[in-house]
Amino acid sequence: MVSCEAPNQKLNYVFSCHLLAQVQIKIGKLDGERKKPDYKEIIENPILNFSGAFQHLDLYVTAQIFANNQELCMPVKTSYKYIEKEPWVWDEWLTLPLRISDLPRNALLVITVWDIESPKSGDVPVCGSTISLFDRYGEFRQGPLEIRLWPNRVGDGNLKSTTPGLLSDQRELEIEELSQNVDEGINSGQGNGLEEFPMLDELDRLAKLSKYYADGHMIKQEWLDKITLQKIEDTIKNEKVNSKFFFMSVELAQIECDSVKYKVLYYEENAERIVQIIPHNDLFVVNDPELELDNIIESKNRKLEHTEQMILFDMNLKPDTDSKSQLQKIISYPMTRPLKREEQTLLWNYRYYLTQNKKALSKFLQCFDLNLEFEGNTLMELMLKWQPMDIEDALELLGSKYKNYPKIRSYAISRLKNASNDDLILYLLQLVQALRYENFLSTNSLNIKSITSGSASGLSTTNNSVATSAVPINISSNISSTSIKQTKSDDYDAKNFEYSSSPPLASQTMITNRNLLYQIEPQNTFELNLKSFLLERATKDEIVALCLYWFVKVEINDSKVLSSSASTINLFGQSPSLANAHASSSSSNIAGTANHYSTNNLSARTNFQIFMDELLESLRDGDATARSIYSSITNQEKFLKALNEIVKAVGREEGRMEKKLNKLISLLKSTEKSSFDLMNLDSPIPLIIDPSIKIYGIDSDKTKMFKSNLMPCKFVFKSLPSKHFMDPEYAVIYKIGDDLRQDQLILQMIALMDKLLKQENLDLKLSPYKVIATGVKEGFLQFVDAVPVSNILNSSEYRSIREFLRKNNPSSIDKYGIKAEAMDNYVKSSAGYTVITYILGIGDRHYDNILMTRCGKIVHIDFGYILGQDPKLFQPTIKWTKEFADGMGGLNGPDGKENKEYEDFKKYCCNAFLQLRRHANLILNLFSLMTDANIPGIALEPDKTVKKLIDRFKLDLTDEQAQYSLIKEIENNYGSLVGNITDVIHHYNTNRK
Secondary structure (H helix, E strand, O other): OEEEEOOOOEEEEEEHHHOOOEEEEEEEEEEOOOOOOOHHHHHHOHHHHHOOOOOOOOOEEEEEEEEOOEEOOOOEEOOOOOOOOOOEEEEEEEEEEEEHHHOOOOOEEEEEEEEEEEOOOEEEEEEEEEEEOEOOOOEEOOEEEEEEEEEOOOOOOOOOOOOEOEOOOOOOHHHHHHHHHHHHHHHOOOOOOOOOOOOOOHHHHHHHHHHHHHOOOOOOOHHHHHHHHHHHHHHHHHHHHHOOOEEEEEEEOOEEEOOEEEEEEOOOOOHHHOOOOOOOOOOOOOOOOOOOOOOHHHHHHHHHHOOHHHHOOOOOOOOOHHHHHHHHHHHOOOOOOOOOHHHHHHHHHOHHHHOOOHHHHHHHHHHOOOOOHHHHHHHHHHHHHOOOOOHHHHHHHHOHHHOOOHHHHHHHHHHHOOOOHHHHHHHHHHHHHHHHHOOHHHHHHHOOOOOOOOOOOOOOOOOOOOOOOOOOEEEEEEEOOEEOOOOOOOOOOHHHOOOEEOOOEEEEEEEOOOOOOOOOOOOOOOOOOHHHHHHHHHOOOHHHHHHHHHHHHHHHHOOOOOEOOOOOOOOOOOOHHHHHHHHOOOOHHHHHHHHHHOOOOOEHHHHHHHHHHHHHHHHHOOOHHHHHHHHHHHHHHHHHHHHHHHHHHHHOOOOOHHHHHHHHHHHHHHHHHOOOOOOOOOOOEEOOOOOOOEEEEEOHHHOEEOOOOOOOEEEEEEEOOOOOOOOOEEEEEEEEOOOOHHHHHHHHHHHHHHHHHHHOOOOOOOOOOOEEEEEOOEEEEEOOOOEEHHHHHHOOOOOOHHHHHHHHOEOOOOHHHEOHHHHHHHHHHHHHHHHHHHHOOOOOOOOOOEEEOOOOOEEEOOOOOOOOOOOOOOOOOOOOOHHHHHHOOOOEOOOOOEOHHHHHHHHHHHHHHHHHHHOHHHHHHHHHOOOOOOOHHHHOOHHHHHHHHHHHHOOOOOHHHHHHHHHHHHHHHOOOHHHHHHHHHHHHHHHHO
């Protein structure tokens, strides 16, 4: 430390190279106002409704040091602090992991304020700024500073920063240089690129004047200075309010010794000896901006290969043994794996040979540039000659990948038409999600034939003119329009089923064809669309219609539904001019509908709303069957509304559980005197959770409430016997406040896998109970009459699974004193759920959400964590514990050999795994259609959803290798130490509650 004395002053200073203290900064107050997004941005990105840009949320600040355009340390951020209202005040000291002695002369401090918009989009910058830690004279900055922050930018740590932050008398030299550049740009009449954030504003001018005054460069007039300084202060406040910038007060730690403050001057020992040396390496990285671009030579070669002249040479070409092996390998690739150029060439060369392989078409589509006219014609020709795809493979063509190619989607619909209604219901949840990728305006404008054409449905029909050549043509068509009464999307109940239809309007539309219209075969394979297909099935089958209604209604009610871009179609669809012509129709009714639904950027929610409107109209104005279905929907809505009001009223009731239960029963019985009697319905209605069953009332005496925060209610419905369900009662659990869509998806997959296994004569005694979400936060679950395994193990009556089986299924002749049927149920169901929970990555498996029926079947419930997610760390991928093994007699018998039941268990696991691997493409396609659905387990990492399933299916292994991998997984997870500890902790926490 050094002291320099002058006649009237004393200067205390210390060199920076001698200070080992870390850099510290205090984050103070942030002033400014965020610009709120306009309605267009909110429509395109509904998540903005919940971001800090639209409503007040807590923000956080990061600080980081840069030098020479590089980071010198990791960023440090403020801790969480609840801030009730603006301005944001942190008053928190941050210590950066860098000593003052290690700072270079040009060190910069970068400050950024962040907001979290959504888990998917991540952190969003609110504003950012950059200040130099040493001023132009080499003095380390200390004490309070007020800095400017640039909105919607991350602090720029480059030497020529684009986010300079100093406004006071300690402004950085770079700011003044930038200001000079601005002056030069203004004087020369050229733009400075900073019109949105001008540097030479009133705040800068006043800051300079204040600096000149403080430095003694102005003549002081005491009486006038007092007035002027007050005026400057008021002006600064007003300018801040009107400024586009944010302003933050910060404070850099001051250096003191014995209560004496010291200045810190930059100094580096032996700096004169430092020579910059550029190292020489044998290998060095060259930045090639063209590295990721297509090779123009290869692209030209591919186009030449696809020309008409080359086709004649390929029609009779057949692969040799090596090529066949390579083709088979390519066809077996998972759907997410892109093809290399060499693989695409191989598929193209043998395309006529491959037309007999129905599995090859989905891979063959990757060989085409779908924006080229000739290749589009070739594809249409080959698709009609190709061996028809399986339905499970055709689902891939309905995903987002082909959303701009309606003719490819139409081909997929032509394959779906062969599916039975039972199979269709298994895929219906995903087909509803595929509606978000449909271009409804394109469909309406092209005027595809009405689904009820020629029938007595009552819907308006249209006349179609089909293009027979790829040249501009005129199409005369009758465009029907529906005037829809506007209702809240989340209030779709029976009282809102009012629609009015306007008469058809003749319209003359000119289509200017650019590679868009191709000759269409008589089969109309490429005229189909998903909306018409689903409406056709719904008007003919009640179960399909009711399931479809509830699936679509939930999507409409979901405020977080993502936008699905219905961008301009480039191939196999309508031209932009057609959409514009339709939108600008002279009919005000047509124009109003087009404007309401937007022509170029329909949201997924709007797609669902349009579909719902047409579904209800088709049922209401259809034939007798359709009108009967419409009546069932109306009755279901009335029933649910009455039940919902009762449950919510009970939820508001204070008191013990017994009091609430009595209140629930009394409210149910009170409906006997109302217009809608829940106890005894006027006529049977389809059960919402399973429309194949008709119910005619509720048995109030068997109603029950569960002890839980959400207080789910058990209701027993009085049902009519049918060929599918002979019991006189059907028990369900009704929950409000819980999103059941993830459980609904997993139970759908379990039911699908159960059906696939049974088709291979492998019945593993699974129990895929029914689940349906009737809203974003409500729904029904089928009640399963089973006992949690935790209750069995902790019961003084049983103590073990084997004892539970013995007492509920006693036998004097069968092994272990247990009926052979019960032991068979236990072994098979254990194997089935072991494989399924492993494939789907079901997490949080503990003894409370694994149940057991009295006949020995294992049942898994509560699927809050999927695809490898788990609330606890290092959990086993398979829940296979000593308690489960003991239930089937243990791993080994008395003779030391492997127990027969355990041997059967592993055999069932392997057989199930291999059979499901053969249908992996179906499961992958169904999950890929759910990637944009607002399901927590998928929305967290939608781009990795399918990949996680591929990893679990072990599709890169042979069947023998896959079996071995599964057995090793089971054996390695047996008696997992981490799993056992987790079970003990969970049991302890449960007992405490």
